[in-house]
Amino acid sequence: MIFGNLSGRSTLFSDALAYDVATLSGGSFSDDPMRVLAVWDHFRDWASRATLTGGRAFAEADLGAPAPRPGQIFAIGLNYRDHAAEAGLPLPGDLTVFTKFSSSLTGPVSEVTLSGSSVDWEAELVVVLGRTARRVSAEEAWSYVAGLMVGQDLSDRVVQTAGPVPQFSLGKSFAGYSPVGPWLVTPDEVSDPDDLAIETRVSGVIVQSGRTSDMVFGVSEAIARLSRIVTLEPGDLIFTGTPAGVGMSAKPPRFLRDGDTLETTIHGIGSLRQSFAAAGEPVEVA
Numbered sequence: 001m002i003f004g005n006l007s008g009r010s011t012l013f014s015d016a017l018a019y020d021v022a023t024l025s026g027g028s029f030s031d032d033p034m035r036v037l038a039v040w041d042h043f044r045d046w047a048s049r050a051t052l053t054g055g056r057a058f059a060e061a062d063l064g065a066p067a068p069r070p071g072q073i074f075a076i077g078l079n080y081r082d083h084a085a086e087a088g089l090p091l092p093g094d095l096t097v098f099t100k101f102s103s104s105l106t107g108p109v110s111e112v113t114l115s116g117s118s119v120d121w122e123a124e125l126v127v128v129l130g131r132t133a134r135r136v137s138a139e140e141a142w143s144y145v146a147g148l149m150v151g152q153d154l155s156d157r158v159v160q161t162a163g164p165v166p167q168f169s170l171g172k173s174f175a176g177y178s179p180v181g182p183w184l185v186t187p188d189e190v191s192d193p194d195d196l197a198i199e200t201r202v203s204g205v206i207v208q209s210g211r212t213s214d215m216v217f218g219v220s221e222a223i224a225r226l227s228r229i230v231t232l233e234p235g236d237l238i239f240t241g242t243p244a245g246v247g248m249s250a251k252p253p254r255f256l257r258d259g260d261t262l263e264t265t266i267h268g269i270g271s272l273r274q275s276f277a278a279a280g281e282p283v284e285v286a
């Protein structure tokens with residue numbers, strides 16, 4: 001099943017047509033995607049039996065974030081072996097976790113205003129929770145997932161690494177720095193949800209090309225480890241880390257510039273497309 005947010009409304013997608021959930025269900029399910037995610041098991045059962053009628057064509061620009069107001073967004077650093085190597089850092093023994101604040105979320109097609117001259121890309125598989133998860137085992141963790149999305153963890157490297165004890169979260173939470181989508185794809189829709197091809201193109205040039213099977217901590221292990229500490233709720237997001245090929249590791253470093261385009265694809269899920277406009281006043285970091 002493919003579920004998402006079209007012009008702010010809960011929507012099912014099939015064969016390039018959009019079906020309004022509230023209309024199709026006669027009001028049984030909310031037009032608010034967060035309220036649908038809150039009753040995800042019930043919704044998925046209904047959707048699997050629903051007869052799709054009244055579909056219409058849609059513009060990608062009208063797609064919003066499939067889970068637009070998550071209570072929590074977790075992001076995992078250094079979670080691909082090749083990315084840890086390019087960063088010159090040892091593989092972590094446990095999850096390295098920061099957050100991206102929800103005000104940075106957008107849909108899949110957007111123009112982003114650059115915060116400075118060190119804004120970098122990170123293609124990521126993003127997990128959307130579909131159940132409350134507290135101390136779940138890795139073996140059962142996939143059953144807590146509503147679906148998968150493509151995400152970009154856009155990162156202002158100067159802000160991210162500022163200060164004596166760098167805190168990543170703000171440098172990754174400027175407006176528009178968390179595009180996700182284009183929709184949420186349930187894990188059964190892909191042949192192997194633990195092994196998806198992930199790719200980034202900057203102005204047409206492939207810069208990242210990896211597979212999610214190269215993660216240090218895969219989706220199930222990430223859910224298990226996070227849920228030992230925090231309670232995960234439906235609609236929460238986990239950005240699962242990025243493969244090698246980020247701009248700061250290029251020689252010389254290559255950051256996003258005015259006029260660049262960024263296309264992020266996970267095969268079997270879809271693509272994001274961002275364009276970038278000139279930096280405003282640089283952020284002062286002490």
Ligand code: ZN
Pocket residue numbers: 075076077122124153239241242
């Ligand atoms: Zn990241």
